[in-house]
Amino acid sequence: MKMPVIKRLVETQTLENLVAAEEALLEEQPLPFEVEGEDEGEKLTHIFAAIFILNHMRENGSQFKDALREYTKKVRVSIS
Numbered sequence: 087m088k089m090p091v092i093k094r095l096v097e098t099q100t101l102e103n104l105v106a107a108e109e110a111l112l113e114e115q116p117l118p119f120e121v122e123g124e125d126e127g128e129k130l131t132h133i134f135a136a137i138f139i140l141n142h143m144r145e146n147g148s149q150f151k152d153a154l155r156e157y158t159k160k161v162r163v164s165i166s
Contacts, residue, residue: 087131087161089154091122095136096143096150104137 095104099119107117111130123129135157142153 087128087135088122091132092135092139092154093150095121095132096139099136101137101140101144104133104140108133108137 099107103118107119107121108130109115110117111126111133117129121129121132123132138157138160139150139153142148142156143150146153148156
């Protein structure tokens, strides 16, 4: 998971575009836009993170940094 990639997705893509990219990856279709990542799993992680962050920002009126912090908290909890 690379934070600069996630930030770039949040800044350049709409929620709808990210959901379309998620669906394309899950259906093994070409992505509608470039997503950096070493493999499909990392690309999917970046897309999931960007979707979570955009939703969090929209629902809570929060800034990117706060939404990113919430996402990383969730990741840490799921790992431990």
